[in-house]
Amino acid sequence: MTYLRSISVRAPAKVNLQLGVGGRRDDGYHELASVFLAVSLSDRITLTAAEELRVTVGGPRAADVPADASNIAARAVELLAKRSGLHPGVHVHIDKHIPVQGGMAGGSADAAGALVGCDALWNLGLGRPELLSLAAELGSDVPFSLVGGAAFGSGRGERLTVLPVGATTHWVFATAGFGLSTPAVFAEQERRRRSAGVPWTADGVPSPLMSRKLVDALAAGDTASLADALGNDLEPVATSMRPQLTATLKSGTDAGALAGILCGSGATIGFLVSDGHQARTVAQKLLASGTCTSAHIAAGPVPGPEPEEIITTGENG
Numbered sequence: 326m327t328y329l330r331s332i333s334v335r336a337p338a339k340v341n342l343q344l345g346v347g348g349r350r351d352d353g354y355h356e357l358a359s360v361f362l363a364v365s366l367s368d369r370i371t372l373t374a375a376e377e378l379r380v381t382v383g384g385p386r387a388a389d390v391p392a393d394a395s396n397i398a399a400r401a402v403e404l405l406a407k408r409s410g411l412h413p414g415v416h417v418h419i420d421k422h423i424p425v426q427g428g429m430a431g432g433s434a435d436a437a438g439a440l441v442g443c444d445a446l447w448n449l450g451l452g453r454p455e456l457l458s459l460a461a462e463l464g465s466d467v468p469f470s471l472v473g474g475a476a477f478g479s480g481r482g483e484r485l486t487v488l489p490v491g492a493t494t495h496w497v498f499a500t501a502g503f504g505l506s507t508p509a510v511f512a513e514q515e516r517r518r519r520s521a522g523v524p525w526t527a528d529g530v531p532s533p534l535m536s537r538k539l540v541d542a543l544a545a546g547d548t549a550s551l552a553d554a555l556g557n558d559l560e561p562v563a564t565s566m567r568p569q570l571t572a573t574l575k576s577g578t579d580a581g582a583l584a585g586i587l588c589g590s591g592a593t594i595g596f597l598v599s600d601g602h603q604a605r606t607v608a609q610k611l612l613a614s615g616t617c618t619s620a621h622i623a624a625g626p627v628p629g630p631e632p633e634e635i636i637t638t639g640e641n642g
């Protein structure tokens with residue numbers, strides 16, 4: 326009998342409680358002040374030794390994700406293999422639940438899961454600093470996706486400081502029937518700044534600062550103050566590109582949510598609610614309003630990806 330060893334990891338999505346966007350740098354990225362929170366809406370990545378690198382995708386969001394070498398999880402496997410002098414012979418299976426082009430770092434979560442999973446599968450024992458530097462090469466949100474919990478991100482979002490959280494927060498995430506491309510939303514923000522005649526480059530726009538009110542509310546577990554302090558500079562940009570998002574935001578707050586906020590560059594809207602019971606009520610009302618296509622109940626913070634070992638019998642189909 327053959328035995329197959331796989332590693333499976335749960336890879337959580339994120340919501341930005343604060344997203345302050347500064348000017349565009351010479352390298353094309355924007356200076357950010359980002360407060361990240363990892364939430365329980367997650368993908369599951371399973372890595373099994375195989376002849377060659379291949380990707381399969383299942384789950385409710387599978388149709389929207391590339392099942393080939395362009396997938397960021399495959400790029401993570403290749404990067405780690407190259408860095409370790411190994412052949413990237415791995416079957417990566419992604420069970421996709423995080424909204425695609427939803428601003429919730431779904432691709433970054435899969436990449437972080439693949440890094441942690443391959444580190445375990447290949448018994449590399451790489452330390453956190455090494456995995457974080459590979460993560461930053463893959464994308465601005467991948468370092469946070471690796472760390473989980475709550476953190477402040479500066480630079481292009483990759484320089485992290487862990488933040489304390491005083492209480493679990495409860496959320497409803499409402500998906501639109503469309504996604505938004507992150508580069509397109511940043512480009513639209515720049516176009517708006519230029520046409521308003523205000524500075525738009527990193528030397529003209531002051532670097533955004535962490536909101537003290539927000540991180541104090543988060544640390545104290547004061548959900549009402551947290552709701553008050555949520556803020557995303559890309560929200561007016563995304564709602565101007567897709568005005569129907571304004572109706573989604575209104576439906577959630579009309580349904581009793583404490584606050585609504587665009588997730589990252591959109592198009593998912595996150596609603597902060599007081600508890601799990603209110604989450605169910607708000608989710609039902611949002612769906613009934615017809616202003617979203619699905620509503621996911623989640624809570625945060627949750628930890629970053631951690632490997633679980635699975636031993637099965639049979640072939641790696």
Ligand code: C5P
Pocket residue numbers: 353354355356357463464465466480481482507508509511
């Ligand atoms: O780093 P990542 O590949 O995830 O970024 C995707 C795109 O988002 C970048 O190409 C850029 O257009 C935009 N971005 C940005 N400033 C950041 C992060 C992302 O302009 N700090």
